[in-house]
Amino acid sequence: MFQFKWLWHNLKGDRAGYIFALCMSVIGCSLTIINPYIGQRIVDHFIAGNDAAQHLATEKGLLIGLVLGMVGFSLLRTGLAYFTTLLYERSSQNMLFRIRVYLYNKIQGQDMRYYDRNRTGDLMTKMTGDIEMVRHSLAWIMKTIIESLTVFIAAVVYFFFIDAELTLWLLLLSPPIGIVAFIFARRVRPMYVDLREKLSQLNTITQENIAGNRVVKAFAREDYEIQKFTEKNVNYSKANKAAALVWLDYFPYLETFSQAFLVILMLVGGLFVMNGRITFGELSAFSALIWGLSNPMRTIGIVINDIQRFFASLSKIIEVYYANPDIVNEHNAAGKKRYHGYIKFENVSFKYDSATVLDNINFSVDPGETIAIMGATGSGKTTLINLIPRFYDATKGRVLVDGIDVRKLELDELRSNIGVATQDVLLFSDTVDGNIAFGDPDMPEEDVTSFAKLAAAHDFIAKMPEGYNTIVGERGVGLSGGQKQRIALARALAVKPPILILDDTTSAVDLETEEHIQQSLRELDFTCTKIIIAQRVSTTAKADRILIIEDGRIIEEGTHAELLEKRGYYYDVFMLQNEGIGREASIQYGKK
Numbered sequence: 408m409f410q411f412k413w414l415w416h417n418l419k420g421d422r423a424g425y426i427f428a429l430c431m432s433v434i435g436c437s438l439t440i441i442n443p444y445i446g447q448r449i450v451d452h453f454i455a456g457n458d459a460a461q462h463l464a465t466e467k468g469l470l471i472g473l474v475l476g477m478v479g480f481s482l483l484r485t486g487l488a489y490f491t492t493l494l495y496e497r498s499s500q501n502m503l504f505r506i507r508v509y510l511y512n513k514i515q516g517q518d519m520r521y522y523d524r525n526r527t528g529d530l531m532t533k534m535t536g537d538i539e540m541v542r543h544s545l546a547w548i549m550k551t552i553i554e555s556l557t558v559f560i561a562a563v564v565y566f567f568f569i570d571a572e573l574t575l576w577l578l579l580l581s582p583p584i585g586i587v588a589f590i591f592a593r594r595v596r597p598m599y600v601d602l603r604e605k606l607s608q609l610n611t612i613t614q615e616n617i618a619g620n621r622v623v624k625a626f627a628r629e630d631y632e633i634q635k636f637t638e639k640n641v642n643y644s645k646a647n648k649a650a651a652l653v654w655l656d657y658f659p660y661l662e663t664f665s666q667a668f669l670v671i672l673m674l675v676g677g678l679f680v681m682n683g684r685i686t687f688g689e690l691s692a693f694s695a696l697i698w699g700l701s702n703p704m705r706t707i708g709i710v711i712n713d714i715q716r717f718f719a720s721l722s723k724i725i726e727v728y729y730a731n732p733d734i735v736n737e738h739n740a741a742g743k744k745r746y747h748g749y750i751k752f753e754n755v756s757f758k759y760d761s762a763t764v765l766d767n768i769n770f771s772v773d774p775g776e777t778i779a780i781m782g783a784t785g786s787g788k789t790t791l792i793n794l795i796p797r798f799y800d801a802t803k804g805r806v807l808v809d810g811i812d813v814r815k816l817e818l819d820e821l822r823s824n825i826g827v828a829t830q831d832v833l834l835f836s837d838t839v840d841g842n843i844a845f846g847d848p849d850m851p852e853e854d855v856t857s858f859a860k861l862a863a864a865h866d867f868i869a870k871m872p873e874g875y876n877t878i879v880g881e882r883g884v885g886l887s888g889g890q891k892q893r894i895a896l897a898r899a900l901a902v903k904p905p906i907l908i909l910d911d912t913t914s915a916v917d918l919e920t921e922e923h924i925q926q927s928l929r930e931l932d933f934t935c936t937k938i939i940i941a942q943r944v945s946t947t948a949k950a951d952r953i954l955i956i957e958d959g960r961i962i963e964e965g966t967h968a969e970l971l972e973k974r975g976y977y978y979d980v981f982m983l984q985n986e987g988i989g990r991e992a993s994i995q996y997g998k999k
C-alpha cells in the first residue's frame with residue numbers, strides 16, 4: 408500500500424531500530440503464555456492433582472523454581488517492554504523530525520500560486536497535528552496492533568495445544584466480532600476525514616483572528632469574531648463527538664462478545680473438566696490467557712478510530728510532501744552572477760485564473776534607469792512587477808532580464824539580483840539590525856547604518872530604546888506604517904541589487920522624508936535599475952519614464968513633462984494632487 412511505502416521511505420535511518428522494536432514486541436508478547444503455562448503446572452502438580460499434597464511436601468525445590476520462573480519471566484517482559492517503548496519512541500520521533508524538516512523545506516519552496524490556494528491555518532495543522540498523528544500511529548497504534556495480534560495468536564496456539572475443541576468453541580466469537588469491526592471502520596472513516604477538515608477550519612479562523620486582531624478591535628467586531636470562532640469550534644466539537652460516539656453504537660455488541668469468551672470458557676471448559684477431558688490446571692491456563700482473546704476486541708474501537716485519524720492526517724501530509732511548484736527554485740551554491748539590470752517585457756499577458764490581469768505589455772528599462780508605474784487600484788501594477796522575480800510566470804509573452812527570458816535564468820540568481828520592498832510590509836520578530844541585514848546576515852554594522860540612512864530610517868532607529876538592537880514585534884508591531892516602510896526599503900537596498908522594485912514603498916512617509924529617500928535613490932553608489940510603483944506625482948516626477956497602467960494595459964508612457972503635455976490620466980492625477988483639489992473646492996463653494 409502506497410501509504411506504508413511512504414512511511415517506510417521516511418523511516419530511513421531508523422528502520423533497523425523500528426523493525427527491532429517490532430520483533431521485541433512479538434517476542435515479549437509471545438512470552439505471555441509462559442506464566443499461564445507455569446501456573447497450569449503449579450495447579451496440576453501442587454494444588455489440584457491427585458498427589459498434590461505429596462508433591463508439595465517432597466518437591467518444594469521445583470515449586471520454588473517455578474515461582475521464581477514466573478517472577479523472572481515477568482521481569483523479563485517488563486524489561487523488554489521498556490526497551491521496546493524506547494525504540495518505538497526514538498524511531499518515530501526521528502521520523503517526525505525528518506518529515507517536519509522536509510515539509511517545511513517543501514512549503515518554503517512553493518510558489519506564490521500555492522500560497523494563494525492554501526490557508527495558513529491548514530498548513531499549520533499539517534505541520535503540527537497531522538504529523539504528530541502519524542508519529543503516534545507509528546509508535547502506539549502499530550505497537551498495539553502487533554502486540555494484540557501476537558498475544559491473540561500465542562494464546563490460540565497454546566489453547567489448541569491444550570484442547571482444540573474448547574479453542575474452537577471460543578473462536579466461534581471471532582467472525583461476528585470481525586464483521587462488527589469492519590462495519591464500524593467503514594462508517595467512521597468519512598467522519599474522520601470531515602473531522603480533519605473541521606480542525607483545519609478552526610485553526611484557520613484562529614490564526615486569522617490573531618493575525619488580524621487590530622482590525623477586529625478597530626471595528627469593534629470582537630463579538631462577531633467570537634461568534635464566528637464559536638461556530639467553527641462547535642462544528643469541530645460536534646464532528647469530534649459524532650466520530651467518538653459512533654463507537655457507542657457498536658460497543659455493546661463487542662463488549663458482549665468479549666464477555667462471552669469467559670462465559671463460554673466457564674460453560675464448556677467447566678464441562679470438560681467435569682468430564683476429565685482437561686485438568687484444573689489447563690482450565691486455569693485458559694482463564695489466565697482468555698484476556699488475550701477478549702482484550703483486542705475491547706480495544707478494537709480505539710484502534711480503528713486512531714487508524715482513521717491516521718489515514719486522514721497522512722493523506723494531508725502526503726499532499727504537501729508531493730506538491731510541486733510550477734516555478735522551481737533550486738538553490739545552487741555556485742557563484743551567482745551580478746546582472747546589469749536590463750529589463751524587457753515582450754507582449755506579456757497574465758491571468759491569475761480566468762480573468763486577464765495584464766494584456767500585451769511591452770516596455771524595456773535600461774540599466775540604471777528609473778521607471779515609475781502609476782495607475783488606478785487593481786489595474787495590475789503589482790502583478791506586473793511580480794513577473795520580474797518570477798513570483799508568477801507570464802501566461803503569454805516573455806519577461807527578459809539582461810536579454811534572457813527569466814524562465815531560463817537560475818531562479819536563485821535572478822532573485823538575489825533583485826531587491827524588493829513589497830506593498831504589505833512584513834518585518835520579522837527580530838532586531839531592527841537583523842531585519843535590515845535579512846538578505847546578508849554577515850553585513851557589518853556600519854553598512855546596516857548607512858542603508859538605514861539612505862532609507863531615512865536612521866534617525867528614528869537611533870531614538871529607539873536599544874537602537875538597532877531593538878526587537879520589533881511580530882510583523883513589525885510597535886512601528887508606524889512609515890517606519891516599517893523605511894526599514895523594508897533599507898532591507899531591499901542592503902543587498903545592493905542591480906534591480907530595485909519598490910511597490911508603494913513610500914506611501915506612508917511624509918513628503919519631506921520622501922524627498923530625502925528619492926534623493927538617496929538617485930545617488931546610489933552602485934548601478935541600479937529602479938521600478939517604483941507610486942500614487943504620488945511627487946514620487947514619479949523625477950523618474951526617467953512613467954508608465955500608466957489601466958485595466959492591465961499601458962495607456963501612457965513618457966517623462967513627467969511629456970505626460971503632462973498629453974493631458975491624459977497622468978495630467979488629471981497631477982491636477983488633483985496639486986491644485987486640482989483646491990480648484991474643485993473653490994468651484995463648489997463658488998456655486999454655493
Ligand SMILES: Nc1ncnc2c1ncn2[C@@H]1O[C@H](COP(=O)(O)OP(=O)(O)OP(=O)(O)O)[C@@H](O)[C@H]1O
Pocket residue numbers: 523759760764782783784785786787788789790791830
Ligand atoms: N493572487 C491573486 N489571485 C487572483 N487575483 C488576483 C491576485 N492578486 C491580484 N489579483 C487581481 O488582479 C488584479 C490586479 O491586481 P494588482 O494587485 O496587480 O493591482 P494593483 O494595480 O497593484 O492594485 P493596488 O494599487 O491596489 O495595489 C485585481 O483585479 C486583483 O483582484
